[in-house]
Amino acid sequence: MIQAQHLTKRYGPKTAVDDLSFAVAPGVVTGFLGPNGAGKSTTMRMVVGLDRPSSGTVTVNGKPYRDHAAPLHEVGTHLEARAAHTGRSALNHLLALAATHGIPRRRVDEVIGLVGLEEVARRRAGAFSLGMGQRLGIAAALLGDPATIILDEPVNGLDPEGILWIRGLLRDLAAQGRTVLVSSHLLNEMAVTADHVIVVGRGRLIADVSMEELVRTAAGNTVRARSPEAARLRDLLAGPGVTVTSSEPGLLRVEGVSSEQVGELAREHGIALYELVAESASLEEAFMELTSGSVEFKSHGVAWEGQRSAA
């Protein structure tokens, strides 16, 4: 369980994380989504006390990370691809971390096996590929068998086999009842791994919803209708909350109603439909829709509020 309340981080005049409040629940994979520079890494660093919040608080399993007597048993983190001394072997890196918590050697060997680094455990971490470095970081995160796991962009640099492995790993960890928070700017990756998403842009919370809901509500669903009486159908559909656009004669794009509602309305009024298609937005589109405001707008003015209400 991770709980952030009004978390804010300012670097001089720049606000990296802006009044962020969210909770990450156990038992599901929570995706932490946002474009590069949205404040994901800074937030994760504040969760484990590497960065100090300018204001606000964040707790893990009920306490600030720093106050846990045995933090590696509470939270496993893999925040950056480079988090091991390049001159030290993977084995010694893990042994050094394990020593701080009195974690036995057999657990070190176990996590090395878990991430598939047995062959290279005695090689210098500096000679590792990005993918191997990710595996080493994940091994370190799992070392203390923690109830909460935080991984920052773990699929970066992994080969397809490694990506499949990570997906399985994250699902297994969540299925065991752990809290799993995974950041990514790769939307399609999140779509297949995350059950829930926290979307941030410019340091602010944009959405905190299930993955399904993100796709459904963020971009909205569009109904495409083709009819010889398009103009009449358009007038009948008109009403609050409904937007109808047309790019060619006879074709309507309707937002705000379901395809069923359009079909029923047409039948009631005896309007022939040649085509009726419910177009659901891809995650990519939903994401662009959600974060475009946060990327483009220079201030949190009216445009920003518009984005939020759209979400």
Add this chain to the structure above:
Amino acid sequence: MTSVLSAPSHPTGTADLAAGPQSADAQPVTLARVVRSEWVKLRSLRSTGIVLGLTAVLMVALGMLITYFSWHGSNAFARARFDAIDRSLSGAHLAMLTVGVLGVLVITGEYTTGMIRSTLSAVPRRLPVVWAKVAVFAPVTFVVSLVSALVAFLVSQALIAPHGASLSSPGALRAVVGVALFLTVMGIMGTGLGFLTRSTAGGITSVVGLTFVLQAIGAALPASWQHSVVPYLPLQAGEAVFTIRPDTTLLAPWPGFALFCAYAALTVLAGAYTLEHRDA
């Protein structure tokens, strides 16, 4: 591998975690454990052996060379004033740089590689990392320095036998142990400066600055100031502990060393403050 359920036999195996964190097995972070961790770190880097080996070679080789050639190159007048103990420990003037650099690297190596984030995630209270690094680095450096100083002394004296000194000569034992203490504290100062600057280049520059540069500045001062300033500079204060001849420009051995220790303690405390208060 797509499952983490591969270790069912282990009491803290990931498969057992469905019920929550394994607090029954969890052992807290203690200073002793952090010290053990730092010991694993220090001995698992090749640079540690290289720098300590270089320190030993410099101590012994320079001691031998300088003792031998300064004795054989001296006339009767100079030989009457020959300080065999001091000559045999000449290597300390270079070895203080190697141990200073090792002291810096002990921490800046973590900043340059990103290791510091792993370290501070494991020890989020941070300050134990400073104490543990010093607690591991200091005895290792002391042992290497003491053995090197002893070998340098004995071999150098043998080279110019029967004119050399022995460990029972006045001040000899104090000088040999003093060199080892001086080098150890110099290394600790390096670690403090490393925590303070967080960069290898910055740390090494600070070590050189606090020693050679201050010494050069001191030497450039007007003569009337020198007596009141120079003995209190870090390097001069520290060197007093292995200086044999009474030297009016230096403090007495142990007061000088105490002052040197105070300088080192200040850098370590400043480094600890930096670690505690800055984002990692």
